[in-house]
Amino acid sequence: MTSHAQIDPIVQFGAEGLPVVSLYVGVEPDGSLKNEGEVRTRLNSLLDPVRSMDKDHSLDREARLSIRGDVERLARAYTEERWPAGMMALFSCSARNFFEEVSLPRSIRDRVVVDSTPWVRPMLAVLDEYHRMCVVITDDAIAQVWDLYLRELREVWQSRDPALRKPDYAYGRAEYGVRNKSGELAKRHYRRVVEVLTDRFRDGGFDVLAVGGHQHEVASFIEYLPRELRERVAGTFTVDANTATAGDVRRAAESVMEQYEQQEERGLVAGIAEAVAERRxxxxxxxxxxxxxxxxxxxxxxxxxxxxxxxxxxxxxxxxxxxxxxxxxxxxxxxxxxxxxxxxxxxxxxxxxxxxxxxxxxxxxxxxxxxxxxxxxxxxxxx
The missing domain is CATH 3.30.1330.30 (Ribosomal protein L30/S12)
Known part of the structure; x- marks a missing residue:
């Protein structure tokens, strides 16, 4: 799964004066041998201008050797690794032992760029179209946190905190004390989950948030969210935290994502229409x-x-x-x-x-x- 942990080192990479080769090449869904040969042909064609730089004596020897290593590494990349359909973005600086591959969900034009830094703008422009959703399912004792990105669902954290099994079993003064104890345990649990979500959000782990559980527990949990997270809630759904399967989570989360993206796209177009009408x-x-x-x-x-x-x-x-x-x-x-x-x-x-x-x-x-x-x-x- 494409993540900030994968993207950030590429964006921040510094070659210290040496060239970086950035290559974008499309991969068709057809996995036939004919298609594999076509990808290799396009890959080699893209690399031909870079190969010629190996003989460019305006570059110093270290730069030429680095480019030679980049061409060799990029040329064999498709053979060594089965690329998924879509678009592959590859970045190489062999003299700095730097090589990264990123699978993109949408095709753009094939091209190659040699520069002092990785050419990441096309990659970031494609990835910016897709939201990273954090999905949290919780009741007063159980919590599961999932990532949904580019239609891939991955569980990243889970917890089970202490809770009273039947907080309403007592009578009289005992009932009051038991309910207080149950409430305090639930508060402690919710605050712990919020800390995990806040840390993930501030580390760039997600753009939007979906919250699942029983209706009254979802409402209670959302009250504990700080404003920066509450503003990121794309939607809620009803599910039982004890019995929900990964399939249940995926269906519910994708439904929330679909509704959120529909609202966002309509808002974008409506905003353009309004600005056009007002001659802005x-x-x-x-x-x-x-x-x-x-x-x-x-x-x-x-x-x-x-x-x-x-x-x-x-x-x-x-x-x-x-x-x-x-x-x-x-x-x-x-x-x-x-x-x-x-x-x-x-x-x-x-x-x-x-x-x-x-x-x-x-x-x-x-x-x-x-x-x-x-x-x-x-x-x-x-x-």
């Missing part, structure tokens, strides 16, 4: 958003899931349009593309913007794309 910094429609992407104006791009559109791109200055033979900015011939929306997505990620693929029914269906903008758009030149 936002845009609807492919033509306008392509121009916004060309001038690096997009802060957040919303894309209708599965939509494609042919168009043209200028590789010299990044101009994108639905049609044309020459770039409106430089006059150079343009390159035809089968999906200019994919080009726009890649451009936004390269510019440090975020991208959300909208799966649910929203106003975006009439526009294909929408965007929140960093600044008002300049006048678009005639094609």
């Amino acid at each position: 910094r936002a845009a609807f429609g492919l033509d306008t958003c392509l121009w916004a992407g060309t001038v690096s104006a997009i802060e957040t791009l919303a894309v209708e899931e599965g939509v494609e559109q042919p168009g043209v791109v200028c590789d010299r200055d990044g101009w994108m349009s639905l049609a044309g033979e020459a770039c409106a900015l430089c006059g150079e011939p343009v390159r035809a593309t089968t999906d200019v929306i994919d080009e726009l997505v890649e451009s936004v990620m390269d510019d440090g913007g975020s991208v959300r693929h909208i799966r649910f029914d929203t106003e975006l269906r009439d526009h294909a794309v929408g965007a929140r903008l960093r600044f008002p758009l300049p006048e678009k030149p005639a094609a």
Whole structure:
């Protein structure tokens, strides 16, 4: 499971002046030998320009040797490890004994970059689309904490604290004392669970929280959450902490996640629509958003899931349009593309913007794309 513990060392890695090779390569779902050969061919093709750097004497000897080691390590990576379908991001600096692989859930363009630091922006842009959910199931004595991320569920902590089996068995003054004792034990238990959740949240362990249990116990537990966690509660569900299976937890947690993401996506599109209506910094429609992407104006791009559109791109200055033979900015011939929306997505990620693929029914269906903008758009030149 992709985690902060895996991502953080990549983001923070320093090569101390040596080159780092960052490579992104797609892996199709088909596991046939033909597909394996196709992946290897693309991998080697991506590495060809890096191989030529081994003979670049403007680089010092240590850098050239490091790049040579990177190419060898990256070339054999697919053979040594069975990559899952999707996208693989690989980072290598052999002179510093640094090599990391990250499986991404969505495909982006194949490419390779050699720089002084790992090129992590595409990886982070993809991962930012997916929420990491912490799932806690609790009653007044039992607690289970799970991670749900990229549809993988993993139990990370569990506890069983002391509790009175039947706090209402006593009578008179004894009943009052027993109930007090039961309440104190439950408070102690809930506070312990909250400490675990708070530590995980502050360490970057999750974005949103789902709470399960019996209805009255869920309500009691939420009262103990500090505001920073209470604001992260995406939803609650009813389940018995003593008998819940991993399958029960998965079904309930995925239902909460689905509802949360639906609400979030609709909120994003509604916010863009409102800003467009009020003539604030936002845009609807492919033509306008392509121009916004060309001038690096997009802060957040919303894309209708599965939509494609042919168009043209200028590789010299990044101009994108639905049609044309020459770039409106430089006059150079343009390159035809089968999906200019994919080009726009890649451009936004390269510019440090975020991208959300909208799966649910929203106003975006009439526009294909929408965007929140960093600044008002300049006048678009005639094609």
